[in-house]
Amino acid sequence: MKYLIVGNGVAGVNAAKTIAESEPGAQIAIYAAEHYPYYNRWQLPAFLAGELSQEEIYFYPEQWYIDHGITVKLGLAVKAIVPMARQVILTDGAEVRYDRLLLAAGSSPAVPPIEGANQAGVFILRTIDHALAIKEYAARARNAIVIGGGLLGLEAARSLRVLGLSVTVVELFPRLLPRQLDIQGAGTLQELIERAGVKVITGAATEQIQGDGKAAGVRLKGGTVAQGELVLISAGIRPNTQLAKEANIQAKRGILVNERMQSSAPDIYAAGDVAEFNGQVYGIIPAAIEQARVAALSMMGADVAPYTGTIPSTTLKVVGIDLTSMGEVNPEGEGFTELRFADRAQGMYRKIVLRNGRIVGAILLGDKKNVSPIARLIKAQTDVSTQASRLSERDFDFRTLFAPAAPQASRYECTVCGYIYDPAKGDPEANVPAGAPFESLPEGWVCPQCGASKAMFTRLED
Amino acid sequence: MEKWECTVCGYIYDPKKGDPDNGIAPGTPFEKLPDDWVCPQCGADKSMFEKKV
Numbered sequence: 458m459k460y461l462i463v464g465n466g467v468a469g470v471n472a473a474k475t476i477a478e479s480e481p482g483a484q485i486a487i488y489a490a491e492h493y494p495y496y497n498r499w500q501l502p503a504f505l506a507g508e509l510s511q512e513e514i515y516f517y518p519e520q521w522y523i524d525h526g527i528t529v530k531l532g533l534a535v536k537a538i539v540p541m542a543r544q545v546i547l548t549d550g551a552e553v554r555y556d557r558l559l560l561a562a563g564s565s566p567a568v569p570p571i572e573g574a575n576q577a578g579v580f581i582l583r584t585i586d587h588a589l590a591i592k593e594y595a596a597r598a599r600n601a602i603v604i605g606g607g608l609l610g611l612e613a614a615r616s617l618r619v620l621g622l623s624v625t626v627v628e629l630f631p632r633l634l635p636r637q638l639d640i641q642g643a644g645t646l647q648e649l650i651e652r653a654g655v656k657v658i659t660g661a662a663t664e665q666i667q668g669d670g671k672a673a674g675v676r677l678k679g680g681t682v683a684q685g686e687l688v689l690i691s692a693g694i695r696p697n698t699q700l701a702k703e704a705n706i707q708a709k710r711g712i713l714v715n716e717r718m719q720s721s722a723p724d725i726y727a728a729g730d731v732a733e734f735n736g737q738v739y740g741i742i743p744a745a746i747e748q749a750r751v752a753a754l755s756m757m758g759a760d761v762a763p764y765t766g767t768i769p770s771t772t773l774k775v776v777g778i779d780l781t782s783m784g785e786v787n788p789e790g791e792g793f794t795e796l797r798f799a800d801r802a803q804g805m806y807r808k809i810v811l812r813n814g815r816i817v818g819a820i821l822l823g824d825k826k827n828v829s830p831i832a833r834l835i836k837a838q839t840d841v842s843t844q845a846s847r848l849s850e851r852d853f854d855f856r857t858l859f860a861p862a863a864p865q866a867s868r869y870e871c872t873v874c875g876y877i878y879d880p881a882k883g884d885p886e887a888n889v890p891a892g893a894p895f896e897s898l899p900e901g902w903v904c905p906q907c908g909a910s911k912a913m914f915t916r917l918e919d
Numbered sequence: 920m921e922k923w924e925c926t927v928c929g930y931i932y933d934p935k936k937g938d939p940d941n942g943i944a945p946g947t948p949f950e951k952l953p954d955d956w957v958c959p960q961c962g963a964d965k966s967m968f969e970k971k972v
Binding site for chain 1: 926927928929937938939940941942943944945946947951953954955956957958959960961962963964967969
């Protein structure tokens with residue numbers, strides 16, 4: 458079976474990996490427009506800031522592809538698809554046959570039609586080449602403007618600040634990170650960003666990038682002018698659907714796929730930023746990975762549970778700010794309950810969204826220790842209704858919510874001596890009744906066999 | 920013991936440190952982590968981790 462993959466990004470590489478691991482000897486070929494080996498695109502802001510080298514952001518070296526039997530052609534892209542002939546045509550004119558084709562060409566930055574965007578000093582940030590160009594220009598600039606206060610915009614703004622520029626973020630929406638945060642969370646985040654030395658203007662539409670062939674600043678609707686010789690546009694993504702549309706494969710915002718990641722054309726699949734599932738283009742890594750795996754297994758004809766969507770989860774990677782947003786955080790309609798804890802002075806904001814007694818979304822700003830427990834509770838859809846009133850307490854320990862009735866509580870193993878705490882038995886000698894989950898044991902409890910502290914225990918798989 | 924990296928956010932699981940806040944003692948190799956363990960930084964599934972090359 459000949460597998461052909463368009464795109465050497467998260468979706469393409471994860472699909473190739475899944476196929477290679479499940480079907481040793483499979484013929485897998487990846488064609489990529491970029492010249493660089495597979496790298497962590499989300500690390501570009503850190504690379505821009507000079508905190509990571511180019512080598513450090515590469516994820517799989519050439520040898521990885523060789524070891525997995527995957528042929529990868531960098532800088533050689535697919536120019537056209539001929540579905541009826543099960544062929545693609547490459548940019549060098551070659552025609553290549555396939556048995557299964559995966560479209561994982563990702564997305565490109567969306568560039569709104571702003572007057573003056575074609576000048577020197579105006580950039581987008583999506584590739585290593587973009588980052589190198591920005592770095593070079595930044596060395597000669599004093600002020601920068603970032604159009605778009607989303608994840609990339611904020612991370613890039615911080616990087617430009619690290620490079621010594623004075624930075625202003627201009628966001629169209631009334632608040633930063635409109636998809637990941639609510640009004641209160643965004644307000645708290647904005648304060649943290651401003652404390653980090655980045656200026657923020659929200660509710661502002663950019664009308665023009667001023668300059669005489671070289672960017673000098675931006676003019677916002679309403680007349681405000683912000684100075685900046687370097688302008689970075691980070692205003693969202695546009696899936697790269699041209700190839701599919703030209704081949705009459707159905708696409709709206711993204712290439713339309715079903716729960717097996719199949720497109721409208723036979724033996725052609727799509728995954729990642731380029732794909733649209735149930736009206737949604739996720740544009741985030743977890744979705745690209747999950748979709749790639751489903752697509753790969755579907756392509757192989759293997760048994761795979763249908764894809765039902767990805768719980769959106771994003772983490773802002775700005776040093777000094779801990780922000781993770783998961784699931785449904787701006788619910789509309791009936792049936793949702795929102796529980797908050799906020800301490801603005803400390804830069805802390807937590808919101809939990811419940812539906813039917815289960816956590817379906819969370820904003821965690823300055824509350825890192827609850828990221829893992831809440832992620833697990835969302836995944837497991839644990840009923841937390843009996844404790845709902847306590848979820849807005851500052852120090853509420855979300856880990857205590859995992860502890861349902863005894864039959865499902867996990868056993869824990871002492872890593873020092875191997876003793877296994879079995880909740881079904883408890884530890885009667887220490888006045889711990891049968892049925893007590895490990896998580897409920899007091900902090901001072903120790904291993905009955907060797908005296909090791911609770912911290913030396915590891916949870917065993919069920 | 921090898922370190923594993925979260926492909927979603929870059930968090931590095933170091934077996935020497937474990938993840939004690941979430942019930943994983945120092946010294947626990949990645950392979951022994953329960954299936955429902957998630958990245959403590961971003962909440963990503965255990966399946967999103969790769970061995971650090």
